[in-house]
Structure formats: structure tokens, C-alpha cells
Amino acid sequence: MVNTTIKTTKSQEIFAAAQNLMPGGVNSPVRAFKSVGGQPIVFDHVKGAYIWDVDGNQYIDYVGTWGPAICGHAHPEVIAALHEALEKGTSFGAPCVLENVLAEMVIDAVPSIEMVRFVNSGTEACMAVLRLMRAFTGREKVIKFEGCYHGHADMFLVKAGSGVATLGLPDSPGVPKSVTSNTLTAPFNDLEAVKALFEENRDQIAGIILEPVVGNAGFIPPDAGFLEGLRELTHEHGALLVFDEVMTGFRIAYGGAQEKFGITPDLTTLGKVIGGGLPVGAYGGRRDIMSMVAPAGPMYQAGTLSGNPLAMTAGIKTLELLQKSGTYEYLDKITKKLANGLLQIAQETGHPACGGSISAMFGLFFTAGPVHNYEDAKKSDLAKFARFHRGMLEHGIYLAPSQFEAGFTSFAHTEEDIDRTLEAARDVMSQL
Known part of the structure; x- marks a missing residue:
């Protein structure tokens, strides 16, 4: 006992x-x-x-601070690296070489990422990637799955209605119906429901975003063929496939779920592990898509603390430890x-x-x-x-x-x- x-x-x-x-x-x-x-x-x-x-x-x-602590809490090498970085300051608000180092590590590890942008949270990464999906495709509608969580941005706070093609209804007061009307929902692991959404919204869907392994409705893995089917459907309909790997990235494999299952999306969001316990997020993907992000392109996104040296330092050391x-x-x-x-x-x-x-x-x-x-x-x-x-x-x-x-x-x-x-x-x- x-x-x-x-x-x-x-x-x-x-x-x-x-x-x-x-x-x-x-x-x-x-x-x-x-x-x-x-x-x-x-x-x-x-x-x-x-x-x-x-x-x-x-x-x-x-719980591991909800996912980041894959090396365990307060790993001595991470703490030592942070002590050294602290001596140089907590935030620059300007480019620093640590951004390059972590960016190269992420690009080398994650199959879909050819360019990456660092932000401050998973929510922020998903907000930005949603805007990018629409900017690149010129379409407004997005498919998400019931139970998948992509942060607390208005567009993602949607409760699936009955039926496979029900338009999203706000799942929180303060979220306008006009915002969520472009969010289409389907049950996870249901390819037929996704096919129906594409058929009923031809040439209107910018893409699909999902947790490749659901972690915010409990632990729900993808059925055999589900991720492959989504990849085929997005190719067929000229839409983008986005893996929200804020939770699975560097956790279920060094290259995330896309490495584990052998399915490469167009865009990926990251967070948690890549900050080693400090606030962080990232989104990245194909070079032609990421080239639309300002200042290289017209899609605006910015952040005061994005790429701050402490988060970059903790992320670099964490990924080094995971490479062992x-x-x-x-x-x-x-x-x-x-x-x-x-x-x-x-x-x-x-x-x-x-x-x-x-x-x-x-x-x-x-x-x-x-x-x-x-x-x-x-x-x-x-x-x-x-x-x-x-x-x-x-x-x-x-x-x-x-x-x-x-x-x-x-x-x-x-x-x-x-x-x-x-x-x-x-x-x-x-x-x-």
C-alpha cells in the first residue's frame, strides 16, 4: 500500500x-x-x-509543463546555457546568431520545413499559419477536426455541429459567427467527411490543419491511411496540408509526426519542446509559401519578443540533448x-x-x-x-x-x- x-x-x-x-x-x-x-x-x-x-x-x-520538458525539468546543461545567455541580456529586439542556429536545427530535423519563422507561442504560430494559408491560396475556408486544439484564436474556437458539413459555431462568447463561418469541421480519422467538405466547397478551401496525433482530446493516434488520405485530398483540390506539431514536434520523433508516419505536409507549426521550457512557437514549410511572409513578402506578422535569445538558447541545448x-x-x-x-x-x-x-x-x-x-x-x-x-x-x-x-x-x-x-x-x- x-x-x-x-x-x-x-x-x-x-x-x-x-x-x-x-x-x-x-x-x-x-x-x-x-x-x-x-x-x-x-x-x-x-x-x-x-x-x-x-x-x-x-x-x-x-504533465511536463504540458509537453516542453522532454529532457526533464531544469536539465543542468539547459540551465548552464541559460545562465551564460543571461549575462548577455534577456531580449534584443533585433537579429541574433542564436536564431540562425536554432533555425538550421529545425530545418535539418523537420521534413516539411525549408524556412522557419519563430514566434512566442503555439497559438501565435497557428494564427500566423492560418493567415499564410489564405494568403498563399487566395481562399478563405479551412478544415479543422473536432477535438484538435490549435490555440485560442477566434478562427479555431469552433464546436463541430451535427452532420459532416455543418458550418462552425463559436465555442466561446466573444467569437463572431462571421469569423467561424469559414471554419469547417470534421471528425478526426474520418476521410469521407473530409471528402464531402471538399465536394461541397469546391475551390474555396485553403487547407486542412490538424494535430497528426491528437493530444488535446486525450491521446488519439491517426488510423492507418488517414494522414495519407489527407495528403492526397489536399493535392487533388489545390489546398495546403498543415500539421500542428506544437505537441508532437521533437516528441514522438526528432522530426515529429511527419517523420514518424512518413507524410510531409506543406506547413508545420511548432512550440513546446523547441523552447526548452521557455515561451516559444514557430511555423515553417515550403520555401515558396514562406517567402510570402513579411518582410520577404506581403503577409504581415511580427513580434516584439520573437526569437529572443533565452528561448533560442534553451531550444538549441534541448535539441542537442535529444540528438544523443x-x-x-x-x-x-x-x-x-x-x-x-x-x-x-x-x-x-x-x-x-x-x-x-x-x-x-x-x-x-x-x-x-x-x-x-x-x-x-x-x-x-x-x-x-x-x-x-x-x-x-x-x-x-x-x-x-x-x-x-x-x-x-x-x-x-x-x-x-x-x-x-x-x-x-x-x-x-x-x-x-
């Missing part, structure tokens, strides 16, 4: 004060634990695969052990569940499944997940506080960490 006693008095006090200072007490909604109930944990410091709260409790971390031999083999090994172990324990303790992993990304749904899209994911037992999350937290395991978020490992996680996590999961599931 694993010790299940944790005290969170300071966390509760800090969060109570925060609610009078920030909307909901947080700066990103999922952090408020609304999906799982209870009080959110306020953290104090991180190191390797572990995270400590303000009450002194230690947790094995499978055996890194992705190790990540695949430990993550498979974790994901398969969770499924086995769920089966043995009588809980319908499904899930899986790809390299350093995994997921578990409390539904018999299989889960091919967001509608399938919504069949999960959310109350059971909430109890599971709370139980794991009390056992010193920090999972994403939502059934609809993927989990992440790092090469700082050890076999012993995985064993301890599975031991905790067995204890918790046996009491659900």
Missing part, C-alpha cells in the same frame, strides 16, 4: 488568494482542476522527472511500459479502458473504446477519471487534470519511476 496522505494547506491558501487576483485563480483554465474537482496544487520547484508543491510534497510528473544516441528508443520503451501497464491494471481491476502511446506521449481513457475521435473520447467515464486523478495525486503521481489531455514522459523518468507509478495505479484502481 502506497502512502496516500498529503497536506496541501499552503496550496489552498495561495489558490484562494489567487481567485481574487486572476480569473478563476489561474492563467490557463485547465490548471484550475475544474475537470477533476478539488483544489489545484500550487508548485514550488521542479527537477528531472519530479515536481514539488509549496507544502513540500513530491510528485512524479507526467538511444534517446527516442528509451522514451519509447518506458512510455510503452507505462501505457501498457495502466491498461493491464485497468483490465485486472475491472475497469473498461483503452489507450496507448507513441514514443514520449501516452493516454488512458476510461471507456472500452476504441477511441478514434473526440465523440468516442467523450464516452469516457469522467467521474471515474476524476477519482483516479485525485487518487494518483495523493500517491505522489501528477497526471494532467483532465481526461482530455495526453500525458508525457521524459528521458529523466527512470524504470523505477514507471514501476512506482504502476504500483500507485494498481492501488488506486482497486479502490475506485
Whole structure:
């Protein structure tokens, strides 16, 4: 039996004060634990695969700051590089050689990227790539998939309606219908729905944007032939294919999902890992498309802190660490052990569940499944997940506080960490 006693008095006090200072007490909604109930944990410091709260409790971390911490938290080589960079200043607002270095590394790694533009977040990257898709094609409509998240820009905050060709409806107050009317939605892994959208909107669709592996509706991989089918459809209809690899880039393979699955999109968005834990984003792709971006071309996009030396430094060092031999083999090994172990324990303790992993990304749904899209994911037992999350937290395991978020490992996680996590999961599931 694993010790299940944790005290969170300071966390509760800090969060109570925060609610009078920030909307909901947080700066990103999922952090408020609304999906799982209870009080959110306020953290104090991180190191390797572990995270400590303000009450002194230690947790094995499978959130990894929502994906960037693939090397583990506060990796000594990243910290040392940042210390050196800090001596030169925090921001230049002008070109620096570090931008060249990271750009070359990204271009060398990601099959689709011939030119790249750095920004400050994944949301910003997706906003820019949307504008670029339209500028290059001269078309306004875009296809996205239900459950895929591309940041909080108006155009992407769309809830899919019933039927395969329903025009998007705003999924947040303050988003005009006129903005989302050009967003078409389809279920993930449904090629026929995408074909129908192209047929009904001939010569109007600028392109398709998707998470090649969904991580913001839980962990949902593409079915065999799905990505290939999208590539064929976009070629056929003169549209662009965009992979949002903010989450999968440099995580499920060094060259991202496009390397893993052998499908090259026209454009790619990146973030998370390429900043080594600092705010960053990027978009890139074919040279002829990227040449439209100002000042080389007419499509305007700019940013005060874009390409800042600290984010570039952390990104360079992180990618250098990922280039070491055996890194992705190790990540695949430990993550498979974790994901398969969770499924086995769920089966043995009588809980319908499904899930899986790809390299350093995994997921578990409390539904018999299989889960091919967001509608399938919504069949999960959310109350059971909430109890599971709370139980794991009390056992010193920090999972994403939502059934609809993927989990992440790092090469700082050890076999012993995985064993301890599975031991905790067995204890918790046996009491659900």
C-alpha cells in the first residue's frame, strides 16, 4: 500500500488568494482542476522527472509543463546555457546568431520545413499559419477536426455541429459567427467527411490543419491511411496540408509526426519542446509559401519578443540533448511500459479502458473504446477519471487534470519511476 496522505494547506491558501487576483485563480483554465474537482496544487520547484508543491510534497510528473520538458525539468546543461545567455541580456529586439542556429536545427530535423519563422507561442504560430494559408491560396475556408486544439484564436474556437458539413459555431462568447463561418469541421480519422467538405466547397478551401496525433482530446493516434488520405485530398483540390506539431514536434520523433508516419505536409507549426521550457512557437514549410511572409513578402506578422535569445538558447541545448544516441528508443520503451501497464491494471481491476502511446506521449481513457475521435473520447467515464486523478495525486503521481489531455514522459523518468507509478495505479484502481 502506497502512502496516500498529503497536506496541501499552503496550496489552498495561495489558490484562494489567487481567485481574487486572476480569473478563476489561474492563467490557463485547465490548471484550475475544474475537470477533476478539488483544489489545484500550487508548485514550488521542479527537477528531472519530479515536481514539488509549496507544502513540500513530491510528485512524479507526467504533465511536463504540458509537453516542453522532454529532457526533464531544469536539465543542468539547459540551465548552464541559460545562465551564460543571461549575462548577455534577456531580449534584443533585433537579429541574433542564436536564431540562425536554432533555425538550421529545425530545418535539418523537420521534413516539411525549408524556412522557419519563430514566434512566442503555439497559438501565435497557428494564427500566423492560418493567415499564410489564405494568403498563399487566395481562399478563405479551412478544415479543422473536432477535438484538435490549435490555440485560442477566434478562427479555431469552433464546436463541430451535427452532420459532416455543418458550418462552425463559436465555442466561446466573444467569437463572431462571421469569423467561424469559414471554419469547417470534421471528425478526426474520418476521410469521407473530409471528402464531402471538399465536394461541397469546391475551390474555396485553403487547407486542412490538424494535430497528426491528437493530444488535446486525450491521446488519439491517426488510423492507418488517414494522414495519407489527407495528403492526397489536399493535392487533388489545390489546398495546403498543415500539421500542428506544437505537441508532437521533437516528441514522438526528432522530426515529429511527419517523420514518424512518413507524410510531409506543406506547413508545420511548432512550440513546446523547441523552447526548452521557455515561451516559444514557430511555423515553417515550403520555401515558396514562406517567402510570402513579411518582410520577404506581403503577409504581415511580427513580434516584439520573437526569437529572443533565452528561448533560442534553451531550444538549441534541448535539441542537442535529444540528438544523443538511444534517446527516442528509451522514451519509447518506458512510455510503452507505462501505457501498457495502466491498461493491464485497468483490465485486472475491472475497469473498461483503452489507450496507448507513441514514443514520449501516452493516454488512458476510461471507456472500452476504441477511441478514434473526440465523440468516442467523450464516452469516457469522467467521474471515474476524476477519482483516479485525485487518487494518483495523493500517491505522489501528477497526471494532467483532465481526461482530455495526453500525458508525457521524459528521458529523466527512470524504470523505477514507471514501476512506482504502476504500483500507485494498481492501488488506486482497486479502490475506485
